[in-house]
Amino acid sequence: MRTKYVLLGWVIIFMFPPLILNGQGSKTNPNQDDFSKITASLTQLKQQNARFIIPNTYKNVNRAYDDYIRSIRDGKTINEMQEAYSKFESIMARAKERVNRANEVLRLPLSKRTDAEEVNAHTIVPDTFSVAEKQLYRAIALLEDDKVSDAFNLGQDAALLYRRAKILVIEMSLIGPAKVQLAEARRKNLHKLAPVSFKTAYKLLGEITEAIENDRPISPELQKQANIAQYKVQRAVKIAAYIDTLQKNQDNWEKLILLQEKLASQPANFVGISPDFLVDKPQDIVIESTQRWAARQDSLIRLIETGRKETSVLNGKIDSLNSSIKQQQIRLSAMVENFQRDLQKRKENLDREKREVQAYLREKELLDAAAEARSRFKKTEAIVKRSENKLSLNLVGISFNAGKSSISKTAKQLLKKVEEFILLYPKALISIEGHTDSTGDNNKNISLSKSRAMAVMNFLSQNTKLLRKQMTATGLGSSRPISTNKTRKGRDQNRRIDLIITFSK
Secondary structure: OHHHHHHHHHHHHHHOHHHOEOOOOOEOOOOHHHHHHHHHHHHHHHHOOHHHHOHHHHHHHHHHHHHHHHHHHOOOOHHHHHHHHHHHHHHHHHHHHHHHHHHHHOHHHHHHHHHHHHOOHHHHOHHHHHHHHHHHHHHHHHHHOOOHHHHHHHHHHHHHHHHHHHHHHHHHHHHHHHHHHHHHHHHOOHHHOOHHHHHHHHHHHHHHHHHHHOOOOOOHHHHHHHHHHHHHHHHHHHHHHHHHOOOOOHHHHHHHHHHHHHHHHHHHHHHOOOOOOOOOOHHHHHHHHHHHHHHOHHHHHHHHHHHHHOHHHHHHHHHHHHHHHHHHHHHHHHHHHHHHHHHHHHHHHHHHHHHHHHHHHHHHHHHHHHHHHHHHOOOOOOEEEEEOOEEEEEEOOOOOOOOOOOOOHHHHHHHHHHHHHHOOOOOOEEEEEEOOOOOOOHHHHHHHHHHHHHHHHHHHHHHOOOOHHHEEEEEOOOOOOOOOOOOHHHHHHHOOEEEEEEOOO
């Protein structure tokens, strides 16, 4: 559309210059340099991604551009064309300022968004990426409303989500299959059969995850680590599956398999065999090693001769080793006890951290809800306040005639907006408080305020998706004025409805 208008403007200038008049009715041409400036400005704004980071201001620039081109196309006077051009320049200057501000305030989330898109996070982990997008869009909207601090905070949240999306994609590419296999093994309780092997696998996966979270590049070394971790996971699962077939002496299942592998590795290494326990059984490796030993019969005979002479020495070493094993078993028992104590302490720390995280999430939910409410309601509709785990909406947009409790058409529209906001927090509880001015008897005022609160609750329960069990209604009469009762305007403001929204703990 922009190209179409630019071409149309140049056609008008060069083919029909007599059609354009100046402010005094004389024939003249518009400044041709203006078109070059406009085109350059629009191109620069587009290159700065203005359509995305300042959408509303970008639309205003396009409208001003259209008005200017239309003034030329319709043969307006030179003054009118100059006025349209000046308006475009003013809006364009504001747009450039806001683009620079957006790129400064939202630099981190925009950078993290690019990083996430480079690994195709929007396709691989769409849920996490979508949540980040929503946060960024809200930050952009707040920034255009000049709420810089709120926009910055939301932008930081979006940056964390984009980074998380990128990390998830990289984890899936490097160790995704291994984590799936571990989860399946844990579901079958196989990890209890081979705890040492599974602990090694978990440790390797944890190191890779830590490296990814520390933005370590995906180098051949890291890929090699991932391959090793995958091997360890497969090996742990294979050992556990083998142990699962045994019917007795369960405590020694893993020890038996590891001992077999160790015994098989010694002759295999001696004859130059690289054992692969994912494919071959220890018995097969021993057989192959023995066959190679047979090919070196003369050398083996000499070794046997030497071995006979050293039998007594070896027997002594065996006795010494047996004694060492017993001592190691005693130390192992002590280590197990220490580990159990440490595990209990870690559990207590995790429980405490969980409580702290839950408290933080509740506080964040309240802050987000307050920000969301302020973005949805005009100050002439509702005044937003927060305290502890509660959010207060002073519905100044709802006023009642003296002595009446009927809801006006304007008030119903505001209550529909209230519904849209509260539906964002389905577990919230709503206390509807009715208030009156100080005119009349206090008991009648309390009854009237209760009637007004009930009218609002009945409207919300009958005309919206809010559940009646979420709401309570109470009348407070004139006990809590927000304005003076000495003027008509003040009394109108005191005849109001307050919504107290409590978030679940």
